Amino acid sequence: MTDKTTAQDIVLRLNRITKRFGSLTANDGISFELRRGEVIALLGENGAGKTTLMNILFGHYTADEGTVEVFGQPLPPGEPGAALAAGVGMVHQHFTLADNMSVLDNILLGTEPLWKLGMGRGAARRKVSDLARDFGLVVDPDARIGSLSVGERQRVEILKALYRDARILILDEPTAVLTPQETDALFETLQKAVAQGLSIIFISHKLHEVMAISQRVLVLRHGKLVGEVATQATDRHKLAEMMVGAEITPPAPREARPGAVLMSLKAVSTAARGNQTGLRAVDLDLRAGQITGLAGVSGNGQGALADLLSGLEVPQSGEMHLAEGETARWTPRAAVAQGVGRIPEDRHKTGTIADFSLTENAVLESYTKPPIARRGWMNWREAEDQTRAIIEKYDVRCPGPEARIRLLSGGNMQKLILGRVFEAAPRIILANQPVRGLDIGAVTYVQEQLIAARDAGAAVLLISEDLDEVLALSDVIHVMSEGRLSPEFARGTKTPAELGVWMAGQGFDDAA
């Protein structure tokens, strides 16, 4: 404010924003400035307060203290339209598009008054194609959203923001659903936008992307702004330390000793369910003492494969063999009985029951058999003892076995699930997005446990959207695309870019 010229350059100023939820302080006196033509990265673990901060900026929450200024004008708190009108556009992690409408209609929807939708379409179409050209956002304005790929949908979201004359773009974890190639294209678009004077806030926890795209990095931890550094003056390791507040050591790779095939799929296909892609003639061998990694853009059949191993899905055609022989009916209970340990993708909705205690959650898969139950009678004392043992052994931080599990952080919830799965001594382990949303400490712990299980002779199938994670942990890698499974690649034989080609659907026998 003292210097006139910089004051004009500042497009967004957050001033001592504080937001409390009960005893939790989600944002604690956060201040920063965004300048014209600048990309800043907002880095932080899940629960660090990134989303809360953005919700305050967009008027979904009212800050308890502090102010937001856009282009020098204070934003009225708690008015969701104000930020949009002031030229701030947001691209959410989960898209907000209507599947059954065209690209153009989606861009106009909520932008233009309804009565104008029919009129002025020519002008709107010109504006959209101009924007698309200027920013390298290639997409057919008449295509239905439902027929677009995830990367294309994201372009529509960005176009929508630009169409509304956004001068500040906020992207929330934009690369989570993209292939490496699509990510590169996105970064080119962002660079074009910056060249035209837009300013960008890039929210992420992927360090290499932060290093690649941003000029400045803001690090949030436990609701506080703990660091603000020029990207050039830092490196991934320092950023990670700032994010966690402690030094971290990733699990060291150890040589695997693959054993017998414990589960094999031969040309297995499954039915498509709703918007979940089914499997198409998948061949897969899971070997003892080996981590098989499954890479791919989410929604390409990983869900179907996970359901199949979990017992929720049965093959429509093809054969599924377990080392122990067949079971009459393939159900979740049969899968558990056959020694398949399942770490589900969504620990909140599938893995646990929020209002159940830790004890009740810990015995979900074992409650039918002694010692937990005899002849239909629950032995809650035994269940609680077992839960205490899991809490101890897997370092679950919680008030006690009787606490409701929804009070736990994602990491501790996942540790309880790990305990539930590993204590049953599974021979095959399905780990579906086992570290998604966990903080780095918990990530390391979970990954160590998976490697330890492998070394103890389990066959592990690791499904992850995070290619880096797959590359770091897997002894062999498959790529999934549109329900098809690539051949097996041994560790280190494929670069990320080469895997990206498979992720985009090329290289398969039936590729067009």
Place this chain on the structure above:
Amino acid sequence: MRLEPVANPGLARSLGYPAVALGLTVVVASLLALAAKADPFATLGLILKGAAGSKFALLETLNRATPLIFTGLAVAVAFRAKLWNIGAEAQFYAGALVAVLLGTGALGFLPGFLLIPAMAGAAMLAGALMLLGPVMLKVRLGVDEVVTTLLLNFIMLLFISMLLEGPLKDPMGMGWPKSEPLDRAARLGRIVDGLRLHWGFGLALISAAVVWIIQARTTLGYEIRAVGQNPQAARFAGIPVNLVLVKTALLSGGLAALAGWSEVAGLKGNLTLDISPGFGYTGIIVAMLALLHPGGVVISAIFVAGIFVGADSMSRAAGVPTYIADILLATALLFMVLAILLTRFRVVRG
């Protein structure tokens, strides 16, 4: 305005709001009494006196509470699994019908100590079957059980009406649509000689205890709660969700049918079309007020029965219409639902 969840509602919060809800109910009742040009304090006093002011009044209240405990338990058991059984009324009549069919001579060869359990068992079976159809439609075809169970109530009532006008009509009934009276051996005795309270009440208390034990101590109770709270996680864990829903339905239907059987065999002695003043529907209120807890069902059933009985007696004395009982219960329920919401969430502006 938005609702923010409260992580750990304290004791003050958990008890404070329900207490306020009861207080507000009393205020509304007073206003209604004023509107009927009566003294509110006297009116409330009369309701209280009519419900519990004498041994006779108290036993009358407990008698009225008996079917409500059964239907309340039936609803509470089903709602725990998020199986929305709105058909306790139909299941009630199924039990009442079985009591008449078997208690008027068909099982006359059985000795008394076998006859009554046989009737109760058959009544439970009939109620269970009554809910089996809707639950099978739900798990097989996804048909909403709210609609099917609700509509079955009317079908059942018309079916009973047809029977009472036809094959079941008492030839000695002076043309009234009522059934023959039950044999003496098929009737439930009184708990205390000379007082009207019958053994149905005792059985209702035992049923509440049994449901409590099932919920807290058995794998079935654990499964029911898991299915109700998160069917997706339950299915993933290997709980046979559909089978659990069917078992829940059988239990729920059976409990509701016991209400009908106990009213016929314990209190009325025969079947009429007005034997239930909506016990099945009031069971929903009872269960909700009890937060679906079987112990709470007993308390809330006695509370609800007390309001009905008290309002009847007050109406005779003070001339305030008995409708006040219905309004009171409806207000109590609405305030209580709101209170429960407010114990778990706080209202935040903006």
